[in-house]
Amino acid sequence: MALSSSRAIARIPAVAVNRSCRRHFASKPQANPFAKLRKPLVVGGKHYEYFDLAGLKDSRLYSLPYSIRVLLESAVRNCDQFKVTEQDVERILAWEQTSKTPTEIQFKPARVILQDFTGVPAVVDLAAMRDATKRLGGDPSKINPRVPVDLVIDHSVQVDKFRTPDALDQNLNLEMQRNRERFIFLKWGQTAFNGLTIVPPGAGIVHQVNLEYLARVVFNNQGLLYPDSVVGTDSHTPMVNGLGVVGWGVGGIEAEAVMLDQPISMVVPQVIGYKLTGKLPAQATATDLVLNITNALRKKGVVNKFVEFFGPGVAQLSLADRATISNMSPEMGATICFFTVDDKAVDYMKLTNRSAEQIAWTKEYLKAAGMYRNYADPAQDPRFTDVLELDLSTIEPSISGPKRPHDFVPLKSAKSDFVKCLNNEKIDFKGFGVAPTQRSKSASFNYQGKSYSLNHGSVVLAAITSCTNTSNPNVLVGAGLLAKKAVEKGLVVPPFVKTSLAPGSGVVTEYLTRSGLLPYLEKLGFGVVGYGCTTCIGNSGPLPDEVVEAIEKNDIVAAGVLSGNRNFEGRIHPNIKANYLASPPLVVAYAIAGNMQIDLMNDPIGTGKDGQPVFLKDIWPSADEIQKTVAENVVSSMFSEVYAKVSKGTPQWNALPAPPPSSLYPWDAQSTYIHNPPYFANMTKQPTPVTKIDNAFCLLNMGDSITTDHISPAGNISKDSPAAKYLMARGVDRADFNSYGARRGNDEVMARGTFANIRLLNKLIGTQAPKTVHIPSGETLSVYDAAMKYQTEGRPLVILAGAQYGSGSSRDWAAKGTYLLGVRAVIAVNYERIHRSNLVQFGVIPLEFVPGENADVLGLTGKEQFSIDLGPIDSVRPQQHVTVKVTGNPKITEFKTLLRFDTDSEVTYYKHGGVLHYVIRETIGEN
DSSP states (O other), X not given: OOOOGXXXXXXXXXXXXXXXXXXXXXXXXXXXXXXXXXXXXXXXXXXXXXXXXXGGOOGGGGGSOHHHHHHHHHHHHHOOSSSSOHHHHHHHHTHHHHTTSOOEEEEOOSEEEEEHHHHHXXXXXXXXXXXXXXXXXXXXGGOSOOSOEEEEOOSOOOOOOOSSTTHHHHHHHXXXXXTHHHHHHHHHHHXXXXXXXXXXXXXXXXXXXXIIIIOOSEEEETTXXXXXXXXXXXXTGGGGGGGTOEEEEXXXXXXXXXXXXXXXXXXXXXEEEEEEESOOOTTOXXXXXXXXXXXXXXXXXXXXXXXXXXXXGGGGSOHHHHHHHHHTHHHHTOSEEEOOBOHHHHHHHHHTTOOHHHHHHHHHHHHHTTOBOOTTOGGGOOOOSEEEEXXXXXXXXXXXXXXXXXXXXXXXXXXXXXXXXXXXOSEETTEEOOOGGGTTOEEEEEETTEEEXXXXXXXXXXXXXXXXXXXXXXXXXXXXXXXXXXXXXXXXXXXXXXXXXXXXXXXXXXXXXXXXXXXXXXXXXXXXXXXXXXXXXXXXXXXXXXXXXXXXXXXXXXXXXXXXXXXXXXXXXXXXXXXXEOOHHHHHHHHHHOBTXXXXXXXXXXXXXXXXEEOHHXXXXXXXXXXXXXXXXXXXXHXXXXXXXXXXXXHHHHHOOOOOOOSSOOOOTTOSSOOXXXXXXXXXXXXXXXXXXXXXXXXXXXXXXXXXXXXXXXXXXXXXXXXXXXXXXXXXXXXXXXXXXXXXTOHHHHHHHTTOOTTOEETTTTEESSEEEETTTTEEEEHHHHHHHHHHTTOOEEEEOOSSBTBSSOOHHHHHHHHHTTEEEEEESOBXXXXXXXXXXXXXXXXXXXXXXXXXXXXXXXXXXXXXXXXXXXXXXXXXXXXXXXXXXXXXXXXXXXXXXXXXXXXXXXXXXXHHHHHHHHHHXXX
């Protein structure tokens, strides 16, 4: 019963949370009213139980999208009339109606997954919450994860060493040295908190480890079977949707609440059906497909929506291809991109060495529960809010960039697109602001005894990296075969190009070695440098000094090409202005070609050893070559061998000491990595909500697409930044600064790093710099120094921003840092889902301009003062209108905004000062 686009449910603008069937809470948990739906299931002679949704005897069940059925099962299983109620079940069953307007439900995910950049501050917060609980008279041991939590250390490794045989070992040793304090703290956390499992460094990228090893697909909890579901502190958590697991990224703050048995308060999502037909052509890769889909869904507009794939084309995609698509859900704007479990998903479970018993109960349970499907059978298609269609045979090679992942560029147009960006005198998403007289500039330099030159578009970094592609054997084997053909032709990559291969797990190295392809990649510079996110998250490490000097002295628009999912300006490397996402084979091809101004479809990419030009078509592997190599070399035993080693940990990890077991962490005041945050210092047993902000100054006035990289960068700490000054004052050498991401366990560093991105464009100063104007004095200061000056003066702050505020990676520090700078409200055109939620959950008010208005339309300069009054806290309602009063501007005295507290629970969290404060008070109340 697929709902065609002509009969699509119309999107109704969000104006208020639906209060029909208003939620009524019991004063304490009650017996589950759906307990009678618990039914037996016998698989392989063993007895299990499950909640049989068919027992609801409700015909609406069978038209629900499969992803919504997972939410329904969770609500039925967890219904206690306290945190999850019968109203939640009814609202999910009524999905076709309740998804039309913002209707709140409560969802309890089965588990939480963390990476270390966000995981360390989450464990720091839990430790600080224990201190606060004890100070307020509670039992600190009650602050403990109550659902399974897996923390994968993958964000710490940096590409310091490359193109050397021992680069992997050197980078791992440097990772252990730099992050010793963080890792010791995590080892304490593993023993201090029940249910917390640490996957040590060197194992791989969190999402690939999740896909290959951690994902349950179906949980077996003492004989009770239910769907796996997960939230993670990384925006690419939806990658596991490709395996039929509902999961998405949340901020660290929200993840901590889930760990502590709080449900996620969410709005019933619309579900966009994406029908796939046909088959990918031989020259196209899964990367080309996902970049095309990303572009289409961005145009469609799927923020806060689920996307669910169906149609016969799905059956043509490998599980790895599906995971590649799901991985880029955040870039598409979607909450999830879901593929229901089918025979190919089960085959993948076999390949990745899940046990025969687990596979048996998974398949039988999902069939019994109505959550297993055959994509070739249209009778199994559910209804959708709207439907898009794509013929896979139309996909062609492509890249995305130069500054955003959804700026899709067909490969045949890549050269002309770059030239167009170069000729655009404006600095924007498709422009570099290069003056006409400077467009043909070149820069000569010497490197390793030879002379080279750079011009605009020169590729100085090429990285096979990121969970998006390194989980996919097809594209990695494709890159290896291309490298083999290139080496055999005599092609080379210039030695100054920073090349790297960072596999998502050790399995990748195993099959590249077994197939004999790794040596060819190594000859072109793509040796294994580490197992982690590396370049995709800004851990690209330094470029050669000679290259940096040539770029800086001549203002060269240098290029980077990576097989990642994020290419925001300033993220990959501060000296690289043009960054393109591409498939692993194209990363190798661009490294050889050396410049974005070469047309890979028509121009030669190099000269062979026979003196003849070599074209991309000469070295591009056929689909048959790739499939044959994958079939012969990717085998189940690799997964069991690799993950057996992972569970044991590396010798470096095992050699680390850990503090003695204790419920309270022994904070070290001298540590520059782990610091007890001040969030709960003045906390009392009863909440004291702030609903009135008087005469606030504007800290920053910004435009559209301010990402979490702008707000809370993860990469290098600039030598002139407030964070650098803080570290140097404590005796930390510049070489040991590490990255902001690695120091997220220290609030002193992270507050100073908030809005420290050198590409931050603030209208108050009119140029790219991490600076602002202190309005009362007129001084231009770093954002941190200005904020501290305002705090000393007792002045509250607001931020003005444009559309898509907070897009990019989920980062709790983008909200925490904002709060610590003294910002009490953000007024934006609209928000990225996770960042808006994080602001609320850390006590910052998110307001939206009414449609058609923004700071520029209203004539706001950012030099005004702003007053905001929400009214008495008990009368605050989700998405109410709030009037902002303005002084200091004769053109405007007030304007209307929409309060983006989207649910009653968010109002409650704000009342308490944030979700963590709420959990502490709830825990003390339980005592």
